[in-house]
Amino acid sequence: xxxxxxxxxxxxxxxxxxxxxxxxxxxxxxxxxxxxxxxxxxxxxxxxxxxxxxxxxxxxxxxxxxxxxxxxxxxxxxxxxxxxxxxxxxxxxxxxxxxxxxxxxxxxxx
Amino acid sequence: xxxxxxxxxxxxxxxxxxxxxxxxxxxxxxxxxxxxxxxxxxxxxxxxxxxxxxxxxxxxxxxxxxxxxxxxxxxxxxxxxxxxxxxxxxxxxxxxxxxxxxxxxxxxxx
DNA sequence: TGTCGAATTGAAGAATTCTTCAATTCGACA
DNA sequence: TGTCGAATTGAAGAATTCTTCAATTCGACA
Numbered sequence: 001x002x003x004x005x006x007x008x009x010x011x012x013x014x015x016x017x018x019x020x021x022x023x024x025x026x027x028x029x030x031x032x033x034x035x036x037x038x039x040x041x042x043x044x045x046x047x048x049x050x051x052x053x054x055x056x057x058x059x060x061x062x063x064x065x066x067x068x069x070x071x072x073x074x075x076x077x078x079x080x081x082x083x084x085x086x087x088x089x090x091x092x093x094x095x096x097x098x099x100x101x102x103x104x105x106x107x108x109x110x
Numbered sequence: 111x112x113x114x115x116x117x118x119x120x121x122x123x124x125x126x127x128x129x130x131x132x133x134x135x136x137x138x139x140x141x142x143x144x145x146x147x148x149x150x151x152x153x154x155x156x157x158x159x160x161x162x163x164x165x166x167x168x169x170x171x172x173x174x175x176x177x178x179x180x181x182x183x184x185x186x187x188x189x190x191x192x193x194x195x196x197x198x199x200x201x202x203x204x205x206x207x208x209x210x211x212x213x214x215x216x217x218x219x220x
Numbered sequence: 221t222g223t224c225g226a227a228t229t230g231a232a233g234a235a236t237t238c239t240t241c242a243a244t245t246c247g248a249c250a
Numbered sequence: 251t252g253t254c255g256a257a258t259t260g261a262a263g264a265a266t267t268c269t270t271c272a273a274t275t276c277g278a279c280a
Contacts, residue, residue, distance in 0.1 A: 006136065009194075010129040012201050017124030018238085022116045035257060048239060050258050055237095061200075069247055069256055079200045084119075086193040090171075091122050128268085145227060158269060160228050165267095179226055179277055222280085229274070238265070245258070250251105 015059045020044055020052045024073070028062065029081050032074035125169045130154055130162045134183070138172065139191050142184035 016022065023042050027033055039049055053073060056062045063076050126132065133152050137143055149159055163183065166172045173186050 004129070006132045007129045008201060009132045009197060010127050012197060013123045013132070014127030014237095017120050017127050019114070019117045019120040022119045022123070026116065039256095045240070046257070047241080047259085051238080054258080066247080066257095069254095071257060077200055079196065083193075083196040083200055086189065086196040087119060087122060090187055090189045090193055091118060124267095149226095155270070156227070157229085157271080161268080164228080176227095176277080179224095181227060224278085224280100226277090227275085229272105231271090231273105233269090235268070236266080239263090241261090243258105243260080246256085248254085248256105250253085 012059070015055060015061070018052060018055070020049065021056055024049075024052065024056060025061070025075070025080060026084070028073060028075045029084070032072050034067075034070045034072050036070055038073070122169070125165060125171070128162060128165070130159065131166055134159075134162065134166060135171070135185070135190060136194070138183060138185045139194070142182050144177075144180045144182050146180055148183070 016025075020042060024038060027038060027041060035049070035053070038053075039046060042049065044052075053062070053064070056073075057064055061076055061080065062073050064071050064073050066072075126135070130152060134148060137148060137151060145156075145159070145163070148163075149156060152159065154162075163172070163174070166183075167174055171186055171190065172183050174181050174183050176182075
């Protein structure tokens with residue numbers, strides 16, 4: 001399986017690149033959650049959520065276990081929180097940068 | 111601009127979700143680089159690279175400055191390396207997990 | 221000014237990903 | 251067994267992203 005590393009990385013990030021999937025991962029950081037609970041917190045159709053959960057499952061970042069009539073999802077690895085934290089840091093930087101830019105634009109046009 | 115945070119996060123990750131863009135960010139971690147140099151290291155058409163650089167520029171994660179007849183790109187923020195490191199850690203975990211799974215499958219069928 | 225190389229852009233088709241609907245699976249429970 | 255709720259799947263069209271080509275911009279330099 002000679003998948004180059006940068007390709008695997010790109011797929012990994014693409015897997016994160018969807019609002020519903022992000023929300024699921026964030027919710028799961030507080031611990032395992034049943035699909036029904038996820039559904040209650042995220043405004044999305046059940047079938048759509050299922051599709052997004054399938055993407056997460058396929059990548060291996062979450063696990064699903066059936067408990068009676070419901071299915072419970074959990075983060076597979078521990079470090080997801082770290083990643084999200086790093087992302088948040090950069091994102092904050094970027095947004096601040098953009099705000100400064102916007103501020104400059106406003107000055108220029110004033 | 112009421113872009114919800116999880117939406118901004120998703121866009122951020124989607125921006126990272128392309129092999130060429132990943133390679134560019136990795137190369138830029140060693141310092142600023144001219145487009146020509148990037149082009150020499152990444153097997154891709156000039157116009158395609160330009161398109162991917164445009165995506166990175168639009169997101170604000172890199173800056174471009176013209177120097178004479180060439181254009182030099184650099185990382186805009188400092189924390190990108192951290193992010194990549196966190197991603198690498200998770201990715202390693204995931205890949206190891208998958209290998210274990212594969213090993214199990216092999217045992218089962220043997 | 222004219223021309224060259226470096227890089228970018230616009231346009232268009234190809235490829236991928238999303239969303240939604242209907243149908244299906246699976247366990248619980250009567 | 252029959253039925254219900256929870257969740258998933260397959261299929262199909264919509265939307266987005268990629269790739270490639272031709273054309274354009276921009277500075278350097280003759």
